Amino acid sequence: MPRETWLDVRRHGIGSSDAAAAVGLNPYQSQLELWMHKSGKAELLPAVDPSDETSPMYWGTLLEPIVAAHYTKRTGNRVRRVNAVLGHPRIPWMLANIDREVVGASDVQILECKTAGINGAKLWRDGMPEYVQLQVMHQLAVTGKQAADVAVLIGGQELQVHRIERDETMIAQLIALEEQFWGWVHRGEEPPADASENADTALRCLYPQDSGETVDLSEDITASHAFHQLVEIRQWMSDWEVQEALLKHQIQQRMGNASRASFSSGSISWKRSKDGQSFDATRFQQDHPHLAASYMQRKPGSRRFLVQTGGAGESSD
Structure with a gap:
């Protein structure tokens, strides 16, 4: 068929x-x-x-x-x-x-x-x-x-x-x-x-566009539990990212100019990559605005997931 x-x-x-x-x-x-x-x-x-x-x-x-x-x-x-x-x-x-x-x-x-x-x-x-x-x-x-x-x-x-x-x-x-x-x-x-x-x-x-409305999930036990867990996990991840950065910087400082460091259970490489080139889109638009406009394409927006807590700012993915 x-x-x-x-x-x-x-x-x-x-x-x-x-x-x-x-x-x-x-x-x-x-x-x-x-x-x-x-x-x-x-x-x-x-x-x-x-x-x-x-x-x-x-x-x-x-x-x-x-x-x-x-x-x-x-x-x-x-x-x-x-x-x-x-x-x-x-x-x-x-x-x-x-x-x-x-x-x-x-x-x-x-x-x-x-x-x-x-x-x-x-x-x-x-x-x-x-x-x-x-x-x-x-x-x-x-x-x-x-x-x-x-x-x-x-x-x-x-x-x-x-x-x-x-x-x-x-x-x-x-x-x-x-x-x-x-x-x-x-x-x-x-x-x-x-x-x-x-x-x-x-x-x-399924849900590409938001409506602008606010839904109250404060009485939804399952959703509220998920929200509290999400906040806790993101805080835990943030704390571990800080700890990860500290350990990384301690090792980098100890390595100095060395390219590699060896340990009993592994090794670390810290080398400079080759110089590259990038296209300066901002400057091109300034110097050739009409030409740049003819190559512009519309990029659909997407919904951002922002987590806000009382007085603690917000985080997103």
Whole structure:
């Protein structure tokens, strides 16, 4: 089916690639961003170009047939595509796409193909990452199958094959947590934001413009507790920054003109960088105002988060 149709079908349920994000365990996507996709608010998010050659998703799709072919070469297991969105027989919102079906093997029925580049490879150092385990367990839950292999191409040259067996306890826990997430979608209720950059992006896309109004949260126990904790933590961070600067300056003073200092547990380098050049935009605007104006671009403003306490000034991020 066309990509837009496929995306629309997926919007009406939780797919296997959504599983880890739905339970808050995807390092690349927050619950809040996934909720936006499922709640019809995806257009508020930065657009994703499936043809972007710098995207891991692009290369994962391109290399999937190669990973599948080398899995067959490595294991002898034959595979075939499954060109359908699969659904759980009893849970209507539980969907799955599988990369390949393993044909004629008694011990494994599903193949999931992955690629890991420079940044993603570290997540595979200790075996299959948790977010991939959840994706595959979701597939086993939907299909009723007993086992799946995950073939991952690391750095374009190392193929690893990991086996994951059906775990009924894990499946029950996964379904319960996914059901909670789907409840948020059904009720139009935002899931709680986490500490990730992805959640920060989602919040800025959901609420890009302030209204000028003031909301009184003094009686909101949860929000008030978060505010007091935030103030305490920022003060703690400020105190530690002062201490960090003091220790740094003590060492710099002791080093003097030395380039390096060695210690029993490590070393410090303090070297002058090479001279560089910078463009003097202010002077250019003064000397060539009309020319500079023709190159100016409008930069959208963004909301600043300022924390103010009684008589203590403010801090922002």
